Amino acid sequence: MSANNERGGRTFIEEARRAQIIQCAVDVIAESGYARATMAEIGKRAGIAKSVISYHFADKGELMQELVRTAVATYTQFLEPRLAAQPTAAGKICAYVTGSAEYMSTYTNMHLAVLEVAFNGLGPDGRPLTASIPLETHKPTLERILHDGQVSGELRQFDVRVMAGLLRSAVTHTMVMAQRADPDVDLDSYARELATAFALATRDRP
Amino acid sequence: MSANNERGGRTFIEEARRAQIIQCAVDVIAESGYARATMAEIGKRAGIAKSVISYHFADKGELMQELVRTAVATYTQFLEPRLAAQPTAAGKICAYVTGSAEYMSTYTNMHLAVLEVAFNGLGPDGRPLTASIPLETHKPTLERILHDGQVSGELRQFDVRVMAGLLRSAVTHTMVMAQRADPDVDLDSYARELATAFALATRDRP
Amino acid sequence: MSANNERGGRTFIEEARRAQIIQCAVDVIAESGYARATMAEIGKRAGIAKSVISYHFADKGELMQELVRTAVATYTQFLEPRLAAQPTAAGKICAYVTGSAEYMSTYTNMHLAVLEVAFNGLGPDGRPLTASIPLETHKPTLERILHDGQVSGELRQFDVRVMAGLLRSAVTHTMVMAQRADPDVDLDSYARELATAFALATRDRP
Amino acid sequence: MSANNERGGRTFIEEARRAQIIQCAVDVIAESGYARATMAEIGKRAGIAKSVISYHFADKGELMQELVRTAVATYTQFLEPRLAAQPTAAGKICAYVTGSAEYMSTYTNMHLAVLEVAFNGLGPDGRPLTASIPLETHKPTLERILHDGQVSGELRQFDVRVMAGLLRSAVTHTMVMAQRADPDVDLDSYARELATAFALATRDRP
């Protein structure tokens, strides 16, 4: 098994099991919180013994790592074409916000789970991995978009890293909190409101 | 002891111990994360036996509750005069952002700890209390400020709850993440950038 | 495991472990008293880690409950045929006393343990479960026997509940105390003495 | 303090405190059971700090020992004149049963507490002191009464120790259990029923 992990060569059936386990972990975490997501609970949800998880993943850490990796990949695949379809910086910003909202509607549990893991999970060093992977993910992309918009004169001069950070937490955090406070919130219109705010905050000519 | 808790009458020396324990809990949580903040660890930090904590707090839950209560009180006392000093809505928004940044600089660990507790801690029902208390705290205040600004014509028409949520997570989340990613970040200028963005996003005449 | 508990379907090997653990608990309790019967002690006696007990029983409460259940079942199976073999009320009373003595000789520790648990154990509500299950067990049976004997004219008119209570504590308590005071007491002749006393106390014609 | 204990010379006020503490221990044990009778609980009931108990009693063991000693003394003082007033063995047996019932009605908590302590408490050697003191107390007295009755020809020939044991547990155990099962039971008539049974079981001429 560990050999497989190192070589990266995995059976088809094994890949399926890993995917199933990750999905169950996602659901358990999203529904009951990270603290309740014990190996036993995840195994029960998957209908398998908890030792199966240990068989397929070296560690609970590895499972969480893979969970996050999966989520990030899904998110990226979801977002990328929407960003590419927009020629202007303003369009890309809007697409980022509304696309993220759409992603969160589609993959709600996955998004909630990633947030939980990011905040509660511990890295290999034992220190919390707060927002290491997931929030860093689109940072370069966002900064690039904003920077290009400034160069082209479309966007005003602001600190690119600050604005990128604000954008990121607007979608990964603000919307999630809003949804958690009121599960019936309309993410679509919520995203449009945010998009407008960002358009005003970033455009060049006031 | 529980009698004390119920009556609310506490010795001076007891109040001091409670404060000390809370402070140590804050430091441990901020530095090592919630998961590492065991009673033993907090006790070790305070130089006392872990049972002393049980002596002064009924529960680990009560300790965390008091920690959050303390932090919220401190934050409120810090922010309120700064908001009151500003007559205009724009001024209050700016004060909210910069004041929060200043608070975070002054009480860094306390703020980090509250975030950790909010995300990782479990309520009495066993369910995570994700950001229940701390983030809800200033929600009415913010919404009131924004609403009044719209009524007076100073601010444009936007969804008050969305903008309030964005403001809130900008200070409680965006800045924290930025600081965590790069501890040397200048919160002051970071806050000014944010304040500008919000000024543009909320003012009435574009 | 809890799944097993709920479904009631248990492996053969698991049933064996449970029986072993219960037996060890019985021995520890009988020899050292309830207060000394910690999980660690029971585990040590069984040659297993204490967590194994937690694996097989949800709770210490469940362990004690199962212990009592086992003892009561054993006792009933032991006594029932002896009672059924006697046609007369006097015969049944004698069989009850002597049969119980025989049971106590055969399952000494088990009987001692049940007494300890009955007196020291706490129910789920935290209140002592003094003699709830074990002593109530044969109450209806005894009262029925005595009542039938009165109806048939074989026994005199007395308060059935008082006499049943006396009978019950004569076997569950008097004999135990006697044995505890002097471990070499001859339970057989002790029982015969008791049987005679009850025959005289209950028969119709003086 | 320990000097006082050893010398046996105690202040008046000290004696009063000890009596008060013992009484509170009795009440707590009778009402909540031995397991709930912690030093803190007893102290709370007495309105004093738990360390006061440690000041007046060397040990929790000593407290329990004194509690039992007090109860036994009270019981003896209560019973002795009633026994002495009866010239015949049958009269003494009846007086023992009914007198004990009366005692239990008068000092209910004390009696319940002694039973709890007898069954749950641990002796200095760490072994349970199950009924060592209290049940042994009147054993010689009872046996003497029965023996004398046999010698005088008033009582039939039975094993004195068995009958004494039965009498003892009839009052210390049977009645208590009856009262515990149904707090409204009439101990007086209960005792009369028992007295009749023992009269029939012990008299010489059938």
Add this chain to the structure above:
DNA sequence: CATGAATGAGGTTTCATTCAT
């Protein structure tokens, strides 16, 4: 591949006891 059984470290909490004030 999968499982049930077992483990041991570690967490929270309780409690009798001690001690300076």
Add this chain to the structure above:
DNA sequence: CATGAATGAAACCTCATTCAT
């Protein structure tokens, strides 16, 4: 004499992990 504060041992329980089958 009495108190509040502190202690440390010990109890129960949880959980990630390992292993023989």
